[in-house]
Amino acid sequence: xxxxxxxxxxxxxxxxDAAGPLSAFEAANTLKPNTYKLRVCAVQPGLVASxxxxxxxxxxxxxxxxxxxLLVVGGGGVKHAAVCKRTRTFVQKTYNLGLRVASVxxxxxxxxxxxxxxxxxxxTHWSRSRDFAARFPKVKLESDRIxxxxxxxxxxxxxxxxxxxxxxxxxxxxxxxxxxxxxxxLVVYYRRPGGxxxxxxxLDEAAGGRFEGLLDYVRSHxxxxxxxxxxxxxxxxxxxxxxxVFAQESGMGPAxxxxxxxxxxxxxxxxxxxxxxxxxxxxxxxxxxxxxRRTIQRYGSLKR
DNA sequence: CGTGTTTACCGCCATG
DNA sequence: ATCATGGCGGTAAACA
Numbered sequence: 001x002x003x004x005x006x007x008x009x010x011x012x013x014x015x016x017d018a019a020g021p022l023s024a025f026e027a028a029n030t031l032k033p034n035t036y037k038l039r040v041c042a043v044q045p046g047l048v049a050s051x052x053x054x055x056x057x058x059x060x061x062x063x064x065x066x067x068x069x070l071l072v073v074g075g076g077g078v079k080h081a082a083v084c085k086r087t088r089t090f091v092q093k094t095y096n097l098g099l100r101v102a103s104v105x106x107x108x109x110x111x112x113x114x115x116x117x118x119x120x121x122x123x124t125h126w127s128r129s130r131d132f133a134a135r136f137p138k139v140k141l142e143s144d145r146i147x148x149x150x151x152x153x154x155x156x157x158x159x160x161x162x163x164x165x166x167x168x169x170x171x172x173x174x175x176x177x178x179x180x181x182x183x184x185x186l187v188v189y190y191r192r193p194g195g196x197x198x199x200x201x202x203l204d205e206a207a208g209g210r211f212e213g214l215l216d217y218v219r220s221h222x223x224x225x226x227x228x229x230x231x232x233x234x235x236x237x238x239x240x241x242x243x244x245v246f247a248q249e250s251g252m253g254p255a256x257x258x259x260x261x262x263x264x265x266x267x268x269x270x271x272x273x274x275x276x277x278x279x280x281x282x283x284x285x286x287x288x289x290x291x292x293r294r295t296i297q298r299y300g301s302l303k304r
Numbered sequence: 305c306g307t308g309t310t311t312a313c314c315g316c317c318a319t320g
Numbered sequence: 321a322t323c324a325t326g327g328c329g330g331t332a333a334a335c336a
Binding site: 227228229239240243244247253254255256 | 311314
Binding site for chain 1: 324325326327334335
C-alpha cells in the first residue's frame with residue numbers, strides 16, 4: 001500500500017522543512033519501493049521560492065481524498081500562508097476527512113489558525129513558542145518537545161526536527177526497523193519519541209557499549225524469542241553471566257530492557273493509529289493485547 | 305480478576 | 321589474592 005505524502009509550501013518557506021522529511025521518505029522508498037508517493041503543492045502552483053531564494057516546483061492543491069498525509073512546512077512566509085483562505089479550507093478539509101495532518105516548525109501556525117490544534121497537544125519552533133502561546137491559547141503547547149502526536153495531528157519543532165517527525169511517521173506506518181534504517185541512511189541520529197529519552201538513561205548509555213549490537217538485533221526482531229537464555233546464547237555467554245554483565249552496564253535486567261523496547265515501539269505504532277491493537281501486539285512480540293496493555297502501562301507511558 | 309505455570313533475577317559458591 | 325565466569329536454588333514477578 002502506497003501512502004501519498006503531500007507537502008504544502010508557500011512563498012518564503014524554509015527549504016529544509018520540506019527537504020528533510022522528503023529525503024527521509026525517499027530513503028524509505030529506496031529501502032522498500034512504493035512505500036510513499038511524494039508531492040509538493042502550493043496555492044499558486046509553479047515555482048515557489050523558499051526563504052533561501054531557491055525554489056521548488058509545485059503543483060496545485062490535490063484532491064483531499066488522494067492524500068494520506070498532509071505536511072505543512074514552516075518559514076518566514078507562514079504569516080501570509082496562515083491567513084490564506086484557500087490554504088485554510090484545504091487544510092481543514094483534509095483533516096476533516098480523517099487524514100493525517102502534520103507540520104514542521106512554524107507550519108503549526110497554519111494548523112492553529114485553521115483551528116485544528118484547539119485542545120490538542122502541539123509543538124513548534126522554540127523561538128516562536130511565546131508568540132504562539134499568546135495567539136493560540138486553546139492549544140496545549142509543549143515547547144520542549146521535538147515532535148508531538150495527538151491523534152491525527154503531528155507537529156514538530158524547528159527545522160531539522162522535521163526529519164524526526166518523518167521518522168516517527170515511518171515508524172507508525174512501517175515499523176521501527178525501517179525508521180532506524182532511514183536514520184542510518186541519512187546519517188542522522190534516531191531521536192526517540194517526544195525528543196526526550198523514553199528509554200532509561202542507563203539504557204541509552206549502553207549505546208556504543210558491548211551490547212549495542214544486541215540491542216539493535218532486539219529492536220529489529222521484536223517477534224523473535226528474546227528470552228534471557230536465547231540472548232545469552234546470541235552473545236556467547238552463559239545466561240547467568242550475561243544477565244549480570246548486562247545489568248551492570250545498563251542498570252536493568254535484559255528482559256526488562258527488551259520489554260521497554262517492545263513497549264516503546266508499540267506505543268509509537270498505536271499513536272500513529274495506523275495499526276490495530278491486535279496487529280500491534282503481534283508485530284511487537286506480545287502474545288495478547290492484554291499483555292501489551294499491561295506492559296505499556298508499566299514502561300511505555302513513562303514520560304521523561 | 306483470580307490462579308496455576310513459567311521466567312527473571314540475584315545471592316551464594318565453585319572453578320580456573 | 322583478585323577477577324571473570326557459570327551453575328544452582330529460592331523468591332518474586334510476569335505471563336497465560
